Amino acid sequence: MKRLIYLDNAATTRLDPEVFLKMQPCFTEFYGNPSSIYQFAQKSAGVVEEAREELASAIGAKPQEIYFTGGGSEADNWAIKAVAEAYKEKGRHLITSKIEHHAVLHTFEYLQRQGYDVTYLDVNEDGIVDLEQLRASVRPDTILISIMAANNEIGTIQPIAKIGEIAREAGVLFHTDAVQAFGHIPLDVEEMKIDLLSASAHKIHGPKGAGFLYARKSVKLSSLIHGGAQERGKRAGTHNVPGIAGFAAASKRAREKMFETMEKETRLRDYLISRVEEEIPFTIVNGHRTSRLPNNAHFCFRFIEGESMLILLDEAGICASSGSACTSGSLDPSHVLLAIGRPHEIAHGSLRLTLSEQTTKEELDFVVEELKKTIERLRNMSPLYEDFLKKGAKEDASCIAKK
Numbered sequence: 001m002k003r004l005i006y007l008d009n010a011a012t013t014r015l016d017p018e019v020f021l022k023m024q025p026c027f028t029e030f031y032g033n034p035s036s037i038y039q040f041a042q043k044s045a046g047v048v049e050e051a052r053e054e055l056a057s058a059i060g061a062k063p064q065e066i067y068f069t070g071g072g073s074e075a076d077n078w079a080i081k082a083v084a085e086a087y088k089e090k091g092r093h094l095i096t097s098k099i100e101h102h103a104v105l106h107t108f109e110y111l112q113r114q115g116y117d118v119t120y121l122d123v124n125e126d127g128i129v130d131l132e133q134l135r136a137s138v139r140p141d142t143i144l145i146s147i148m149a150a151n152n153e154i155g156t157i158q159p160i161a162k163i164g165e166i167a168r169e170a171g172v173l174f175h176t177d178a179v180q181a182f183g184h185i186p187l188d189v190e191e192m193k194i195d196l197l198s199a200s201a202h203k204i205h206g207p208k209g210a211g212f213l214y215a216r217k218s219v220k221l222s223s224l225i226h227g228g229a230q231e232r233g234k235r236a237g238t239h240n241v242p243g244i245a246g247f248a249a250a251s252k253r254a255r256e257k258m259f260e261t262m263e264k265e266t267r268l269r270d271y272l273i274s275r276v277e278e279e280i281p282f283t284i285v286n287g288h289r290t291s292r293l294p295n296n297a298h299f300c301f302r303f304i305e306g307e308s309m310l311i312l313l314d315e316a317g318i319c320a321s322s323g324s325a326c327t328s329g330s331l332d333p334s335h336v337l338l339a340i341g342r343p344h345e346i347a348h349g350s351l352r353l354t355l356s357e358q359t360t361k362e363e364l365d366f367v368v369e370e371l372k373k374t375i376e377r378l379r380n381m382s383p384l385y386e387d388f389l390k391k392g393a394k395e396d397a398s399c400i401a402k403k
C-alpha cells in the first residue's frame with residue numbers, strides 16, 4: 001500500500017487503539033441501557049458516570065455540570081440557543097467573533113433571523129480578538145459572549161482568561177467553543193471564568209459523534225433535544241455509552257501526557273514552519289506565532305490555487321486541508337483568512353497542516369520536499385506568477401494588506 005501521511009488532525013484524529021479497547025465491551029458486553037433499572041444496566045450507567053467525572057475534572061468542573069451530546073456542533077448549538085432562549089427577558093444582544101467555527105457562526109445567524117442582535121468582533125492580523133472592542137460592545141441587554149478557545153483553521157489561541165474576566169465584570173455569560181483546545185492545552189473553567197464550554201471526542205483520538213457541553217450550575221439551561229429524562233432531563237436520547245466511554249478514555253490519555261505532547265508537537269510545528277518559510281518563496285504564515293495550538297501550521301502561498309495544491313499533495317499520499325470549512329467547489333475564501341486581512345487571491349492559496357503526537361520529523365521532511373515540488377509546478381503554470389516575475393518579483397505589502 002502507498003505510504004500515507006496524515007496531517008489533518010484538526011479535521012479529525014485516528015481513534016487510539018487503547019481507547020478502542022475501552023469502548024469495545026460497551027458494545028458487546030455491557031450493552032444495557034443506562035436508564036434501565038436492573039443491575040446489568042447499572043454497569044452501563046457506571047461507565048457513563050465515571051466518564052462524567054473524568055471529563056469534569058479535565059476542565060476543573062463538577063460532574064453535574066457536564067452534559068453529554070452528540071459532538072461539538074451540538075454542544076455549540078445548545079449553549080448558544082439555550083442562553084438566547086432562557087435569558088431573552090434580560091436582553092437579546094449577543095457577542096461573538098468573526099473567526100468562529102460554522103457551528104457557532106451559523107447558530108448566531110439563525111438567532112439573527114429570530115430577531116436577536118449579534119455583534120461580530122474583529123480580530124487582529126494574528127487572529128486575536130480585540131479586547132477593547134469587546135469591552136465597548138457590551139450593552140445592558142447583552143446576554144452572552146461566545147469566543148472560541150483556539151481557532152480550527154489558523155490555530156490562534158485566544159486570551160480566554162481575560163475574556164472571561166471582562167464577561168464576569170459585565171455580568172454577561174461566557175461560552176467558549178473549546179473543541180480544538182480541549183485535551184490539547186490546559187483549560188480551567190474557574191481560572192478562566194468560563195460559564196459554558198463545548199468539547200468533542202474525535203479531535204483528541206476519541207470516537208466521532210461524542211461531545212459534551214459544560215454549563216456552570218448557575219446557568220439556566222433549557223433543552224435542545226426533548227424526550228426522555230436523560231442528562232437531568234436536559235438532553236434526551238439513550239446515552240451513547242461506547243462513545244462516552246471512549247471520550248473519557250481519550251481525555252484521560254491526553255491529560256496524562258499533555259505537556260509531553262505539547263512540547264513535542266511545538267518543536268515539530270516550529271521546524272515545519274521555519275523550513276517552509278525559508279525554502280518556499282512568497283509564503284505567508286497565518287496565525288499567532290506563539291499563542292498557537294501546538295499542532296497547527298497554516299500558510300498562504302502566493303500565486304497558488306489551494307485546491308490544485310491539495311490534489312497534488314494527495315497524489316503524494318499527503319492528507320492536508322485548505323483550512324477553510326467551505327465546501328469544495330465553492331469560490332468563497334475562508335472567513336477566517338479574510339478576517340485577519342488576507343486579500344481574496346491570497347486566501348485562496350492556503351494550506352493547513354495539523355500534526356499529531358505520532359507525526360515524525362522524517363514525515364515532515366518528506367512533506368516539505370513534496371510541497372516545494374508542487375508549488376514550483378503550479379507556479380510555473382500560472383500566468384500571474386509569470387507576470388510577477390517579469391515585473392521584478394518584488395515582495396510587496398499586498399499580501400498582508402488590511403481589508
Ligand SMILES: *Cc1c(COP(=O)(O)O)cnc(C)c1O
Nearest residue numbers: 071072073101103152179180200
Ligand atoms: C470540529 C469542530 C467543531 C465541531 O465538532 P463536531 O464534534 O465535529 O461536531 C466545532 N468547533 C470547532 C472549533 C471544531 O474544530
